Amino acid sequence: MTQSQPHKKRPQHHSSARHRPRTAPQHIKQTATHERMRLEDVRVYNLAGTSLAYQLAMAAHIVMAVQQGYSMQHALTVVDMADGARPNVQRLCFEAMRHWGTSQFWVKRAVSNLPGPWLQALLSVSLTQLALEQESEFVLVDQAVEAAINMKPHAKGLVNAILRRFLREREAWQADALTDEVATWNYPQWWIDAVKRNYPNDWQSILSIGNTHPPMTLRVNARRGTADEYIDYIKEDGLIAQGMPTLSAQAVVLSQPCGVADLPAFADGGVSVQDAGAQIAADLLDVHDGMRVLDACAAPGGKTCHILERYDVQLTAIEKDEARAARIADNLHRLDLEADILVVDANNAHQWWNREAFDRVLLDAPCSASGIVRRHPDIRWLREANDLEGLARQQAQLLRTMWKTVAVGGRLLYCTCSIFPEEGEQVIAAFLAHTPNAQRLELPALQPLQHGEGQLIPTQTETRNHDGFYYAALTKTSN
Ligand SMILES: C[S@@+](CC[C@H](N)C(=O)[O-])C[C@H]1O[C@@H](n2cnc3c(N)ncnc32)[C@H](O)[C@@H]1O
Structure with a gap:
Protein backbone atom coordinates (compact mmCIF):
# COMPACT_ATOMS: atom_id res chain seq x y z
CA MET A 1 0.00 0.00 0.00
CA THR A 2 1.04 3.60 -0.50
CA GLN A 3 1.72 5.95 2.37
CA SER A 4 -1.79 7.37 2.28
CA GLN A 5 -3.27 3.84 2.44
CA PRO A 6 -5.99 4.78 -0.02
CA HIS A 7 -7.97 1.59 0.29
CA LYS A 8 -7.95 1.21 4.06
CA LYS A 9 -11.07 1.89 6.08
CA ARG A 10 -11.69 5.44 7.20
CA PRO A 11 -14.29 7.11 9.43
CA GLN A 12 -17.92 6.81 8.40
CA HIS A 13 -19.05 9.72 6.27
CA HIS A 14 -22.05 11.75 7.41
CA SER A 15 -24.48 12.35 4.61
CA SER A 16 -25.17 15.94 3.67
CA ALA A 17 -28.61 17.17 2.67
CA ARG A 18 -27.42 17.38 -0.93
CA HIS A 19 -27.45 13.59 -1.12
CA ARG A 20 -31.17 13.47 -0.63
CA PRO A 21 -33.14 13.38 -3.88
CA ARG A 22 -35.53 16.30 -4.33
CA THR A 23 -38.85 15.10 -5.63
CA ALA A 24 -40.61 16.85 -8.49
CA PRO A 25 -43.63 15.63 -10.47
CA GLN A 26 -42.87 12.36 -12.22
CA HIS A 27 -44.23 10.56 -15.22
CA ILE A 28 -43.48 6.93 -14.62
CA LYS A 29 -44.92 4.48 -17.12
CA GLN A 30 -47.66 2.44 -15.50
CA THR A 31 -47.48 -1.25 -16.31
CA ALA A 32 -50.55 -3.41 -16.70
CA THR A 33 -49.81 -5.43 -13.58
CA HIS A 34 -53.32 -6.86 -13.47
CA GLU A 35 -52.52 -8.95 -16.54
CA ARG A 36 -49.47 -10.51 -14.93
CA MET A 37 -48.71 -12.75 -11.98
CA ASN A 186 -30.61 -18.35 -27.93
CA TYR A 187 -31.92 -14.97 -29.07
CA PRO A 188 -35.28 -14.09 -30.64
CA GLN A 189 -35.19 -14.27 -34.45
CA TRP A 190 -35.56 -10.47 -34.92
CA TRP A 191 -32.50 -9.92 -32.71
CA ILE A 192 -30.42 -12.47 -34.64
CA ASP A 193 -31.49 -10.84 -37.92
CA ALA A 194 -30.63 -7.34 -36.64
CA VAL A 195 -27.15 -8.40 -35.47
CA LYS A 196 -26.53 -10.19 -38.80
CA ARG A 197 -27.69 -7.14 -40.76
CA ASN A 198 -25.54 -4.66 -38.81
CA TYR A 199 -22.45 -6.83 -38.27
CA PRO A 200 -22.26 -9.22 -41.23
CA ASN A 201 -18.69 -10.24 -40.34
CA ASP A 202 -18.98 -10.47 -36.57
CA TRP A 203 -22.57 -11.48 -35.88
CA GLN A 204 -21.68 -14.95 -34.59
CA SER A 205 -19.08 -13.74 -32.11
CA ILE A 206 -21.38 -10.92 -30.91
CA LEU A 207 -24.20 -13.39 -30.26
CA SER A 208 -21.83 -15.90 -28.64
CA ILE A 209 -20.20 -13.35 -26.32
CA GLY A 210 -23.67 -12.28 -25.19
CA ASN A 211 -24.16 -15.81 -23.84
CA THR A 212 -20.96 -15.90 -21.80
CA HIS A 213 -20.43 -14.93 -18.18
CA PRO A 214 -19.43 -11.26 -17.88
CA PRO A 215 -16.24 -10.26 -16.12
CA MET A 216 -16.46 -8.58 -12.75
CA THR A 217 -14.96 -5.18 -13.50
CA LEU A 218 -14.28 -2.58 -10.85
CA ARG A 219 -13.68 1.13 -10.92
CA VAL A 220 -11.04 2.22 -8.46
CA ASN A 221 -11.90 5.51 -6.78
CA ALA A 222 -9.32 7.92 -8.20
CA ARG A 223 -9.48 9.96 -4.98
CA ARG A 224 -8.25 6.94 -3.07
CA GLY A 225 -5.54 5.42 -5.24
CA THR A 226 -4.62 3.91 -8.57
CA ALA A 227 -5.67 0.69 -10.25
CA ASP A 228 -2.20 -0.79 -9.71
CA GLU A 229 -2.30 0.04 -5.99
CA TYR A 230 -5.66 -1.67 -5.65
CA ILE A 231 -4.48 -4.73 -7.59
CA ASP A 232 -1.55 -5.03 -5.14
CA TYR A 233 -3.77 -4.37 -2.15
CA ILE A 234 -6.25 -7.17 -2.89
CA LYS A 235 -3.48 -9.72 -3.37
CA GLU A 236 -3.42 -9.86 0.45
CA ASP A 237 -6.97 -11.24 0.23
CA GLY A 238 -5.99 -13.79 -2.39
CA LEU A 239 -7.74 -11.88 -5.19
CA ILE A 240 -6.10 -11.73 -8.61
CA ALA A 241 -6.90 -8.84 -10.92
CA GLN A 242 -5.55 -6.92 -13.87
CA GLY A 243 -5.97 -3.39 -15.17
CA MET A 244 -7.54 -2.42 -18.48
CA PRO A 245 -5.67 0.80 -19.32
CA THR A 246 -6.73 0.93 -22.97
CA LEU A 247 -10.27 1.52 -21.71
CA SER A 248 -9.92 3.31 -18.40
CA ALA A 249 -7.07 4.09 -16.01
CA GLN A 250 -9.39 3.16 -13.13
CA ALA A 251 -10.62 -0.20 -14.48
CA VAL A 252 -9.65 -3.44 -12.73
CA VAL A 253 -10.94 -6.86 -13.79
CA LEU A 254 -11.07 -9.65 -11.24
CA SER A 255 -9.99 -13.07 -12.46
CA GLN A 256 -12.85 -14.58 -10.42
CA PRO A 257 -16.04 -12.72 -9.53
CA CYS A 258 -16.82 -12.34 -5.84
CA GLY A 259 -19.73 -10.97 -3.83
CA VAL A 260 -19.78 -7.17 -3.67
CA ALA A 261 -19.86 -7.36 0.12
CA ASP A 262 -16.57 -9.30 0.02
CA LEU A 263 -14.79 -6.74 -2.14
CA PRO A 264 -11.95 -5.13 -0.22
CA ALA A 265 -12.58 -1.37 0.27
CA PHE A 266 -16.03 -1.49 -1.34
CA ALA A 267 -18.01 -0.50 1.74
CA ASP A 268 -15.95 2.58 2.44
CA GLY A 269 -15.83 3.80 -1.14
CA GLY A 270 -12.48 2.57 -2.41
CA VAL A 271 -14.04 0.79 -5.40
CA SER A 272 -17.31 0.35 -7.27
CA VAL A 273 -18.52 -2.21 -9.79
CA GLN A 274 -18.68 -0.83 -13.35
CA ASP A 275 -17.97 -2.27 -16.78
CA ALA A 276 -14.80 -0.95 -18.47
CA GLY A 277 -16.79 0.20 -21.54
CA ALA A 278 -18.96 2.37 -19.27
CA GLN A 279 -15.87 3.89 -17.65
CA ILE A 280 -14.81 5.49 -20.95
CA ALA A 281 -17.61 8.05 -20.57
CA ALA A 282 -15.73 10.07 -17.93
CA ASP A 283 -12.79 10.53 -20.34
CA LEU A 284 -14.89 11.28 -23.40
CA LEU A 285 -16.85 13.98 -21.58
CA ASP A 286 -13.56 15.93 -21.18
CA VAL A 287 -14.41 17.41 -17.79
CA HIS A 288 -12.23 19.99 -15.99
CA ASP A 289 -12.33 21.15 -12.40
CA GLY A 290 -14.80 23.93 -11.72
CA MET A 291 -17.21 23.07 -14.54
CA ARG A 292 -21.00 22.85 -14.32
CA VAL A 293 -21.90 19.30 -15.33
CA LEU A 294 -25.30 17.73 -15.99
CA ASP A 295 -25.90 13.98 -15.94
CA ALA A 296 -29.34 13.83 -17.54
CA CYS A 297 -30.23 10.15 -17.01
CA ALA A 298 -28.19 9.35 -13.98
CA ALA A 299 -29.37 6.31 -11.99
CA PRO A 300 -27.86 4.28 -10.46
CA GLY A 301 -25.11 6.89 -10.65
CA GLY A 302 -22.15 4.91 -11.99
CA LYS A 303 -21.03 7.63 -14.37
CA THR A 304 -22.00 10.48 -12.02
CA CYS A 305 -19.76 9.01 -9.32
CA HIS A 306 -16.90 8.31 -11.73
CA ILE A 307 -16.89 11.97 -12.85
CA LEU A 308 -16.97 13.20 -9.24
CA GLU A 309 -14.18 10.84 -8.21
CA ARG A 310 -11.99 12.47 -10.83
CA TYR A 311 -12.98 16.12 -10.90
CA ASP A 312 -14.14 18.86 -8.54
CA VAL A 313 -17.24 19.98 -10.37
CA GLN A 314 -20.75 21.13 -9.62
CA LEU A 315 -22.82 18.19 -10.81
CA THR A 316 -26.59 17.95 -11.27
CA ALA A 317 -27.91 14.39 -11.61
CA ILE A 318 -31.40 13.93 -13.05
CA GLU A 319 -33.39 10.72 -12.77
CA LYS A 320 -37.11 10.32 -13.29
CA ASP A 321 -37.52 7.09 -11.31
CA GLU A 322 -37.60 7.85 -7.60
CA ALA A 323 -36.48 4.39 -6.46
CA ARG A 324 -33.55 4.44 -8.87
CA ALA A 325 -32.66 8.00 -7.83
CA ALA A 326 -32.27 6.72 -4.26
CA ARG A 327 -29.51 4.45 -5.54
CA ILE A 328 -27.59 7.50 -6.81
CA ALA A 329 -27.83 8.97 -3.32
CA ASP A 330 -26.63 5.68 -1.76
CA ASN A 331 -23.63 5.52 -4.10
CA LEU A 332 -22.68 9.15 -3.51
CA HIS A 333 -22.90 8.57 0.21
CA ARG A 334 -20.73 5.44 0.10
CA LEU A 335 -18.13 7.26 -2.01
CA ASP A 336 -18.28 10.46 0.03
CA LEU A 337 -19.22 12.59 -2.98
CA GLU A 338 -21.78 15.32 -3.54
CA ALA A 339 -24.23 16.14 -6.30
CA ASP A 340 -27.65 17.72 -6.67
CA ILE A 341 -30.09 14.92 -7.42
CA LEU A 342 -33.36 15.92 -9.08
CA VAL A 343 -36.13 13.37 -9.40
CA VAL A 344 -37.82 14.69 -12.52
CA ASP A 345 -38.43 13.89 -16.17
CA ALA A 346 -35.44 15.47 -17.90
CA ASN A 347 -37.66 16.41 -20.83
CA ASN A 348 -39.61 18.83 -18.60
CA ALA A 349 -36.76 21.32 -18.56
CA HIS A 350 -39.09 24.15 -17.42
CA GLN A 351 -39.50 22.25 -14.12
CA TRP A 352 -35.84 21.88 -13.23
CA TRP A 353 -33.65 24.13 -15.36
CA ASN A 354 -32.93 27.75 -14.32
CA ARG A 355 -31.49 28.49 -17.79
CA GLU A 356 -27.90 28.57 -16.58
CA ALA A 357 -26.07 26.53 -19.24
CA PHE A 358 -23.90 23.52 -18.48
CA ASP A 359 -20.30 23.15 -19.68
CA ARG A 360 -20.72 19.41 -19.99
CA VAL A 361 -23.86 17.31 -20.44
CA LEU A 362 -23.88 13.54 -20.28
CA LEU A 363 -26.93 11.91 -21.86
CA ASP A 364 -26.79 8.20 -21.07
CA ALA A 365 -30.15 7.58 -22.66
CA PRO A 366 -32.58 4.74 -21.86
CA CYS A 367 -32.11 2.04 -24.51
CA SER A 368 -32.62 -1.60 -25.43
CA ALA A 369 -29.59 -2.55 -23.28
CA SER A 370 -28.59 -4.87 -26.12
CA GLY A 371 -24.91 -4.23 -25.29
CA ILE A 372 -25.19 -5.69 -21.81
CA VAL A 373 -26.95 -9.01 -22.45
CA ARG A 374 -24.14 -10.89 -20.75
CA ARG A 375 -25.15 -9.26 -17.48
CA HIS A 376 -28.91 -9.36 -18.11
CA PRO A 377 -29.60 -12.46 -20.20
CA ASP A 378 -33.38 -11.94 -19.92
CA ILE A 379 -33.27 -8.64 -21.86
CA ARG A 380 -33.38 -10.33 -25.27
CA TRP A 381 -36.59 -12.18 -24.34
CA LEU A 382 -38.21 -9.04 -22.91
CA ARG A 383 -37.60 -6.78 -25.92
CA GLU A 384 -39.54 -6.76 -29.16
CA ALA A 385 -38.38 -5.64 -32.60
CA ASN A 386 -40.59 -2.57 -32.63
CA ASP A 387 -39.28 -1.39 -29.22
CA LEU A 388 -36.30 0.10 -31.05
CA GLU A 389 -38.52 2.64 -32.82
CA GLY A 390 -40.05 3.87 -29.56
CA LEU A 391 -36.67 3.99 -27.83
CA ALA A 392 -35.16 5.95 -30.71
CA ARG A 393 -38.01 8.48 -30.42
CA GLN A 394 -37.34 8.87 -26.67
CA GLN A 395 -33.59 9.21 -27.27
CA ALA A 396 -34.11 11.89 -29.96
CA GLN A 397 -36.49 13.81 -27.69
CA LEU A 398 -34.04 13.73 -24.76
CA LEU A 399 -31.22 14.80 -27.06
CA ARG A 400 -33.23 17.79 -28.35
CA THR A 401 -34.11 18.88 -24.80
CA MET A 402 -30.63 18.39 -23.36
CA TRP A 403 -29.07 20.27 -26.24
CA LYS A 404 -30.80 23.45 -25.01
CA THR A 405 -28.92 23.21 -21.72
CA VAL A 406 -25.41 23.02 -23.27
CA ALA A 407 -23.27 26.20 -23.15
CA VAL A 408 -21.83 27.57 -26.39
CA GLY A 409 -18.45 25.86 -26.72
CA GLY A 410 -19.64 23.20 -24.31
CA ARG A 411 -19.89 19.47 -24.94
CA LEU A 412 -22.70 16.90 -24.88
CA LEU A 413 -21.76 13.23 -24.72
CA TYR A 414 -24.54 10.96 -25.95
CA CYS A 415 -24.28 7.31 -25.05
CA THR A 416 -26.29 4.11 -24.86
CA CYS A 417 -25.44 0.55 -23.87
CA SER A 418 -26.85 -0.65 -27.19
CA ILE A 419 -25.31 -2.31 -30.21
CA PHE A 420 -28.17 -1.32 -32.54
CA PRO A 421 -27.47 1.71 -34.80
CA GLU A 422 -31.14 2.73 -34.53
CA GLU A 423 -30.29 3.90 -30.99
CA GLY A 424 -26.82 5.21 -31.74
CA GLU A 425 -25.48 6.44 -35.06
CA GLN A 426 -28.93 6.95 -36.59
CA VAL A 427 -30.11 9.12 -33.66
CA ILE A 428 -26.98 11.27 -33.90
CA ALA A 429 -27.06 11.52 -37.71
CA ALA A 430 -30.70 12.67 -37.66
CA PHE A 431 -29.97 15.18 -34.89
CA LEU A 432 -26.95 16.64 -36.70
CA ALA A 433 -28.97 16.95 -39.91
CA HIS A 434 -31.51 19.20 -38.14
CA THR A 435 -29.27 21.07 -35.70
CA PRO A 436 -27.01 23.61 -37.40
CA ASN A 437 -25.30 24.66 -34.15
CA ALA A 438 -24.22 21.09 -33.33
CA GLN A 439 -20.84 19.85 -34.49
CA ARG A 440 -19.52 16.37 -33.99
CA LEU A 441 -16.20 16.05 -32.19
CA GLU A 442 -13.51 13.52 -32.96
CA LEU A 443 -12.98 11.01 -30.17
CA PRO A 444 -9.39 9.83 -30.65
CA ALA A 445 -9.50 7.65 -27.52
CA LEU A 446 -12.30 5.67 -29.11
CA GLN A 447 -10.56 5.11 -32.46
CA PRO A 448 -8.76 1.86 -31.59
CA LEU A 449 -11.83 0.45 -29.85
CA GLN A 450 -14.71 1.31 -32.11
CA HIS A 451 -16.45 -0.80 -34.69
CA GLY A 452 -18.22 1.74 -36.84
CA GLU A 453 -18.27 5.35 -35.70
CA GLY A 454 -18.72 5.53 -31.92
CA GLN A 455 -19.79 1.90 -31.63
CA LEU A 456 -18.17 -0.50 -29.18
CA ILE A 457 -19.26 -4.08 -29.55
CA PRO A 458 -18.96 -6.59 -26.71
CA THR A 459 -15.40 -7.84 -26.74
CA GLN A 460 -13.77 -10.55 -24.72
CA THR A 461 -10.00 -10.62 -24.96
CA GLU A 462 -7.32 -10.57 -22.30
CA THR A 463 -6.73 -6.81 -22.68
CA ARG A 464 -10.26 -5.84 -23.69
CA ASN A 465 -13.26 -7.31 -22.02
CA HIS A 466 -16.20 -4.93 -22.08
CA ASP A 467 -19.88 -4.59 -22.89
CA GLY A 468 -21.39 -2.94 -25.98
CA PHE A 469 -21.78 0.87 -25.96
CA TYR A 470 -22.30 3.74 -28.35
CA TYR A 471 -20.67 7.15 -27.83
CA ALA A 472 -20.90 10.46 -29.72
CA ALA A 473 -19.63 13.85 -28.56
CA LEU A 474 -21.14 17.09 -29.87
CA THR A 475 -20.15 20.69 -29.29
CA LYS A 476 -22.40 23.75 -29.54
CA THR A 477 -21.04 26.29 -32.00
CA SER A 478 -23.57 29.10 -31.37
CA ASN A 479 -26.84 29.80 -29.58
C1 LIG B 1 -28.95 3.84 -18.99
S1 LIG B 1 -29.62 4.29 -17.48
C2 LIG B 1 -28.40 5.40 -16.83
C3 LIG B 1 -27.21 4.72 -16.21
C4 LIG B 1 -26.32 5.71 -15.47
N1 LIG B 1 -25.89 6.79 -16.32
C5 LIG B 1 -25.10 5.05 -14.86
O1 LIG B 1 -24.03 5.09 -15.48
O2 LIG B 1 -25.21 4.49 -13.77
C6 LIG B 1 -30.86 5.41 -17.96
C7 LIG B 1 -31.61 6.03 -16.80
O3 LIG B 1 -32.40 7.10 -17.31
C8 LIG B 1 -33.61 7.15 -16.62
N2 LIG B 1 -34.53 7.91 -17.49
C9 LIG B 1 -35.17 7.47 -18.58
N3 LIG B 1 -35.89 8.45 -19.14
C10 LIG B 1 -35.68 9.55 -18.38
C11 LIG B 1 -36.15 10.88 -18.44
N4 LIG B 1 -36.99 11.26 -19.41
N5 LIG B 1 -35.75 11.73 -17.49
C12 LIG B 1 -34.90 11.35 -16.51
N6 LIG B 1 -34.44 10.10 -16.39
C13 LIG B 1 -34.81 9.21 -17.32
C14 LIG B 1 -33.96 5.71 -16.39
O4 LIG B 1 -34.87 5.56 -15.32
C15 LIG B 1 -32.60 5.10 -16.09
O5 LIG B 1 -32.35 5.10 -14.72
Missing part, protein backbone atom coordinates in the same frame (compact mmCIF):
# COMPACT_ATOMS: atom_id res chain seq x y z
CA ARG A 38 -48.36 -10.92 -8.69
CA LEU A 39 -44.77 -11.35 -7.65
CA GLU A 40 -45.73 -10.90 -3.98
CA ASP A 41 -47.86 -14.06 -4.27
CA VAL A 42 -45.12 -16.30 -5.64
CA ARG A 43 -44.68 -19.17 -3.19
CA VAL A 44 -43.36 -22.72 -3.11
CA TYR A 45 -44.99 -24.66 -0.26
CA ASN A 46 -44.06 -27.96 1.35
CA LEU A 47 -40.50 -28.13 0.05
CA ALA A 48 -37.41 -27.34 2.08
CA GLY A 49 -35.66 -24.20 0.84
CA THR A 50 -32.38 -26.08 0.79
CA SER A 51 -33.72 -28.73 -1.60
CA LEU A 52 -33.02 -28.58 -5.31
CA ALA A 53 -36.74 -29.27 -5.87
CA TYR A 54 -37.61 -26.00 -4.11
CA GLN A 55 -34.98 -24.09 -6.07
CA LEU A 56 -36.12 -25.52 -9.41
CA ALA A 57 -39.74 -24.68 -8.58
CA MET A 58 -38.78 -21.15 -7.58
CA ALA A 59 -36.59 -20.66 -10.65
CA ALA A 60 -39.54 -21.78 -12.80
CA HIS A 61 -41.66 -19.04 -11.17
CA ILE A 62 -39.03 -16.38 -11.85
CA VAL A 63 -38.51 -17.49 -15.44
CA MET A 64 -42.29 -17.51 -15.91
CA ALA A 65 -42.37 -13.93 -14.59
CA VAL A 66 -39.87 -12.95 -17.29
CA GLN A 67 -42.19 -14.49 -19.91
CA GLN A 68 -44.87 -12.19 -18.52
CA GLY A 69 -42.70 -9.11 -18.98
CA TYR A 70 -40.97 -8.64 -15.61
CA SER A 71 -37.24 -8.09 -15.61
CA MET A 72 -35.45 -11.01 -13.99
CA GLN A 73 -33.53 -8.74 -11.64
CA HIS A 74 -36.80 -7.22 -10.42
CA ALA A 75 -38.44 -10.63 -9.96
CA LEU A 76 -35.42 -12.00 -8.12
CA THR A 77 -35.40 -8.98 -5.81
CA VAL A 78 -39.11 -8.82 -5.07
CA VAL A 79 -40.01 -12.49 -4.68
CA ASP A 80 -39.77 -13.75 -1.12
CA MET A 81 -37.56 -16.86 -0.95
CA ALA A 82 -36.36 -19.30 1.66
CA ASP A 83 -33.15 -18.25 3.37
CA GLY A 84 -30.09 -19.42 1.49
CA ALA A 85 -31.97 -20.48 -1.66
CA ARG A 86 -31.39 -17.24 -3.57
CA PRO A 87 -27.85 -17.81 -4.98
CA ASN A 88 -28.77 -21.15 -6.52
CA VAL A 89 -32.16 -19.92 -7.78
CA GLN A 90 -30.37 -17.00 -9.37
CA ARG A 91 -27.83 -19.29 -11.06
CA LEU A 92 -30.63 -21.56 -12.36
CA CYS A 93 -32.49 -18.54 -13.77
CA PHE A 94 -29.46 -16.98 -15.46
CA GLU A 95 -28.56 -20.29 -17.10
CA ALA A 96 -32.17 -20.87 -18.14
CA MET A 97 -32.31 -17.44 -19.85
CA ARG A 98 -29.04 -18.07 -21.69
CA HIS A 99 -30.45 -21.35 -23.03
CA TRP A 100 -34.13 -20.45 -23.33
CA GLY A 101 -34.22 -20.77 -27.13
CA THR A 102 -32.79 -24.29 -27.01
CA SER A 103 -34.84 -25.57 -24.09
CA GLN A 104 -38.13 -24.17 -25.42
CA PHE A 105 -37.38 -25.76 -28.79
CA TRP A 106 -36.98 -29.11 -27.03
CA VAL A 107 -40.13 -28.70 -24.94
CA LYS A 108 -42.19 -27.84 -28.04
CA ARG A 109 -40.80 -30.85 -29.92
CA ALA A 110 -41.42 -33.22 -27.00
CA VAL A 111 -45.14 -32.60 -26.39
CA SER A 112 -48.16 -32.42 -28.65
CA ASN A 113 -50.09 -30.13 -26.27
CA LEU A 114 -47.96 -27.49 -24.62
CA PRO A 115 -48.31 -27.56 -20.83
CA GLY A 116 -49.05 -24.38 -18.82
CA PRO A 117 -46.38 -21.69 -18.43
CA TRP A 118 -45.04 -22.82 -15.05
CA LEU A 119 -44.56 -26.40 -16.28
CA GLN A 120 -42.92 -25.15 -19.47
CA ALA A 121 -40.60 -23.07 -17.33
CA LEU A 122 -39.80 -25.99 -15.01
CA LEU A 123 -39.02 -28.18 -18.02
CA SER A 124 -36.80 -25.48 -19.54
CA VAL A 125 -34.90 -24.86 -16.31
CA SER A 126 -34.41 -28.62 -15.80
CA LEU A 127 -33.45 -29.41 -19.41
CA THR A 128 -30.88 -26.59 -19.28
CA GLN A 129 -29.33 -28.14 -16.20
CA LEU A 130 -29.27 -31.60 -17.79
CA ALA A 131 -27.68 -30.17 -20.95
CA LEU A 132 -25.06 -28.28 -18.93
CA GLU A 133 -24.40 -31.38 -16.81
CA GLN A 134 -24.19 -29.27 -13.66
CA GLU A 135 -25.98 -31.74 -11.38
CA SER A 136 -26.10 -35.52 -11.24
CA GLU A 137 -28.72 -36.63 -13.79
CA PHE A 138 -30.46 -38.82 -11.24
CA VAL A 139 -30.74 -36.05 -8.65
CA LEU A 140 -31.89 -33.51 -11.20
CA VAL A 141 -34.71 -35.66 -12.62
CA ASP A 142 -35.77 -36.76 -9.15
CA GLN A 143 -35.91 -33.18 -7.85
CA ALA A 144 -37.67 -31.80 -10.92
CA VAL A 145 -40.35 -34.50 -10.51
CA GLU A 146 -40.57 -33.61 -6.81
CA ALA A 147 -41.09 -29.95 -7.76
CA ALA A 148 -43.85 -30.97 -10.17
CA ILE A 149 -45.54 -33.19 -7.55
CA ASN A 150 -45.61 -30.25 -5.17
CA MET A 151 -46.89 -27.62 -7.61
CA LYS A 152 -48.75 -29.53 -10.35
CA PRO A 153 -49.22 -33.16 -9.21
CA HIS A 154 -50.97 -34.21 -12.43
CA ALA A 155 -47.80 -33.40 -14.41
CA LYS A 156 -45.46 -35.70 -12.52
CA GLY A 157 -45.44 -38.31 -15.32
CA LEU A 158 -44.95 -35.72 -18.05
CA VAL A 159 -41.91 -34.14 -16.39
CA ASN A 160 -40.39 -37.53 -15.66
CA ALA A 161 -40.97 -38.75 -19.22
CA ILE A 162 -39.55 -35.67 -20.99
CA LEU A 163 -36.44 -35.42 -18.85
CA ARG A 164 -35.68 -39.13 -19.17
CA ARG A 165 -36.26 -39.00 -22.91
CA PHE A 166 -33.73 -36.17 -23.16
CA LEU A 167 -31.17 -38.28 -21.33
CA ARG A 168 -31.77 -41.21 -23.71
CA GLU A 169 -31.81 -39.09 -26.89
CA ARG A 170 -29.49 -36.26 -25.90
CA GLU A 171 -27.34 -36.28 -29.04
CA ALA A 172 -30.29 -36.34 -31.42
CA TRP A 173 -32.03 -33.52 -29.50
CA GLN A 174 -28.88 -31.42 -29.57
CA ALA A 175 -28.39 -31.99 -33.30
CA ASP A 176 -32.03 -31.14 -33.90
CA ALA A 177 -31.64 -27.81 -32.06
CA LEU A 178 -28.87 -26.83 -34.48
CA THR A 179 -31.43 -26.83 -37.33
CA ASP A 180 -33.16 -23.82 -35.77
CA GLU A 181 -31.52 -20.38 -35.40
CA VAL A 182 -33.33 -19.36 -32.21
CA ALA A 183 -32.49 -22.71 -30.60
CA THR A 184 -28.87 -22.45 -31.76
CA TRP A 185 -28.12 -18.87 -30.75
